[in-house]
Amino acid sequence: MRKLMCSLSGGRCEVSRKSVGRKLVCVLALLVATALLAFPSVAAAERTQVGLSVPFLVGKGDMERMYAGGVRTLRVSLQWQFIELAPGQYDFRRYDQFFLDAAQVGITILPIVEGTPPFVPHTAAAYPTGAGGLARFEEVMQVLAARYGPGGRLFADNPGTPHRPVRTWQIWNEPNLGIYSPDGRPSPRSYATLLAAGNRGLRSADLGAEVVLAALAPGAAYGEREFLRRLLELRSAVSSFDSVAIHPYAPKPGDIKRQFRELASLLKKTGERDRPVWVTEFGWSTDGPKSAYQRKSRGGQAKALHQAATYFKNQNDLRLRGTLWFGWRDTAPYEASISSRIWQPYTGLFSFGGVVKPAWRVFSAAAGGRAGREPLP
Numbered sequence: 446m447r448k449l450m451c452s453l454s455g456g457r458c459e460v461s462r463k464s465v466g467r468k469l470v471c472v473l474a475l476l477v478a479t480a481l482l483a484f485p486s487v488a489a490a491e492r493t494q495v496g497l498s499v500p501f502l503v504g505k506g507d508m509e510r511m512y513a514g515g516v517r518t519l520r521v522s523l524q525w526q527f528i529e530l531a532p533g534q535y536d537f538r539r540y541d542q543f544f545l546d547a548a549q550v551g552i553t554i555l556p557i558v559e560g561t562p563p564f565v566p567h568t569a570a571a572y573p574t575g576a577g578g579l580a581r582f583e584e585v586m587q588v589l590a591a592r593y594g595p596g597g598r599l600f601a602d603n604p605g606t607p608h609r610p611v612r613t614w615q616i617w618n619e620p621n622l623g624i625y626s627p628d629g630r631p632s633p634r635s636y637a638t639l640l641a642a643g644n645r646g647l648r649s650a651d652l653g654a655e656v657v658l659a660a661l662a663p664g665a666a667y668g669e670r671e672f673l674r675r676l677l678e679l680r681s682a683v684s685s686f687d688s689v690a691i692h693p694y695a696p697k698p699g700d701i702k703r704q705f706r707e708l709a710s711l712l713k714k715t716g717e718r719d720r721p722v723w724v725t726e727f728g729w730s731t732d733g734p735k736s737a738y739q740r741k742s743r744g745g746q747a748k749a750l751h752q753a754a755t756y757f758k759n760q761n762d763l764r765l766r767g768t769l770w771f772g773w774r775d776t777a778p779y780e781a782s783i784s785s786r787i788w789q790p791y792t793g794l795f796s797f798g799g800v801v802k803p804a805w806r807v808f809s810a811a812a813g814g815r816a817g818r819e820p821l822p
Contacts, residue, residue, distance in 0.1 A: 495767070620661070
């Protein structure tokens with residue numbers, strides 16, 4: 446990977462190929478060594494987090510309410526196409542304030558990096574497969590870790606903000622779905638090349654970073670267990686991640702137990718039983734078409750969340766790093782014509798209008814927080 450030289454101004458960064466990159470390598474090495482002394486390893490810091498996964502950026506007021514409710518980990522998408530505007534030209538202004546707000550509130554961000562920019566050949570919401578695109582992805586992961594990781598530039602430029610760096614990164618989303626796969630054809634081998642590139646980029650800026658596999662969609666045409674099994678057969682993949690992720694969506698909470706046991710069995714058979722596991726999304730909706738298999742009443746949503754949280758706390762099948770409920774506040778509904786099974790806009794713990802749902806109190810109890818009855822503004 447070529448050396449990086451960044452000229453930062455107002456959240457912008459341009460990468461140069463100049464040979465003076467040697468000095469930056471020395472600086473990065475010093476930062477990495479300092480970070481490794483200051484921050485414990487993934488294994489040493491491992492504990493189960495109860496948090497949220499949100500499909501959009503939230504403001505500081507929302508974060509403060511989350512924190513009061515017990516949230517300490519918040520998973521959010523970092524869209525590559527909104528960060529690298531042209532090859533080697535980075536603009537962080539879309540995300541900088543979000544990371545600063547989270548650090549001030551006391552919430553740690555778990556970013557999922559996805560969204561290929563238009564100047565990199567790709568299809569739909571898929572990741573790149575060509576050498577040039579993979580090199581660009583490797584570089585963007587290094588740049589992100591150098592900005593938001595230990596000793597990151599964002600915190601250096603804002604010394605009054607608590608130093609709460611990103612140590613855990615997830616690479617892409619549900620690559621066993623056609624929309625997220627090159628040419629609509631899911632491929633464990635092609636995802637492994639993306640994973641390896643992302644891992645190289647992260648490690649070059651933060652040797653202690655935790656790399657999380659993309660979670661796989663349950664019920665997809667390319668089954669999640671088969672996709673993961675084939676992925677774990679690839680040496681390049683096994684050496685490029687630390688933790689596994691799962692999205693155990695299911696009509697009934699009891700079905701989550703089956704998914705956990707199947708994943709535990711697969712990890713054992715492939716010699717990976719000691720890998721930590723993140724539940725990076727789970728949840729049930731309170732609205733949507735009646736055919737949506739995740740739909741429940743508001744009381745049913747709360748009951749399902751309670752049953753799932755109880756199981757997560759007591760299960761012995763997997764080494765859980767965290768369980769992240771998908772949704773904070775209901776979003777504006779999609780057009781009904783898009784799909785008869787759309788339920789994702791209604792998984793929030795608050796309604797679109799900000800009214801508390803019963804599930805919020807259940808969630809806060811599981812997270813060790815204080816729910817409060819006040820609506821969101």
